[in-house]
Amino acid sequence: MQYNLPADLQYVETDEWLRIEGDEAIVGITDYAQSALGDIVFLELPEVGDTFTAGQTYGVIESVKASSDLYAPVDCEVLAVNSPLIDNQEPINSDPYGDGWMLRIKITGGTDQLLDVAAYTKSVEERDH
Template sequence: MSNPADLLYSESHEWVKIEGDEALVGITHFAQESLGDITYVDLPAVGDSVSADGDFGSVESVKAASDLISPVSGEVTAVNDALTDNPEKINADAFGEGWLIKVKLSAKPEGLMDAAAYEEHCKNEQH
């Protein structure tokens, strides 16, 4: 699966869609595929602060549990509550209905990759 060109990506396999001073955050197709069937998602509450490179929750699958690492800093303005009852939405549509949180940015994101650089990063991880 190709990674959408309008998104930015972190080394820990989160994606970010920047819209003005807000960012939509999720995990990538590569991440959900590596995890397998996702069975549980733990997300922050609206109003919580997240910091770039800091944990903001976790996902659990039949294979493993994995921390979610924020690619941005700011305040959580929305949480995808649909994932509480349907965490498999992440497997089905990682770049769409499987989004995790929306963040009002407190700083410009740094160190994120474009789609081409992220695809190269994933190839290197598979070796």
């Protein structure tokens, strides 16, 4: 299957994307993740000021058929959450890199673990058979 994986973003294996702007970043889930989950109907996001280490669960996302954790892609502090998504999750499916964004974070650790689009595409292809 073909997924929209923009070249200007960074990715992690757990299917989050980051748009890095200086020491801040916008975080969401990838087109592959939203497609695999199907129509999303429930979302739990953290509070502004919460801090996470890379790989730690920061939220929960649920579709009719499955429930999935959301993982912090880097060590971070939450600067803002996309709270309208709590009541209407539709943008996560329809616009995962735009209105479906989830967090604005301050990056407080390293970013070496992040994947570029080529590495993430490979990871998706290996799992999506």
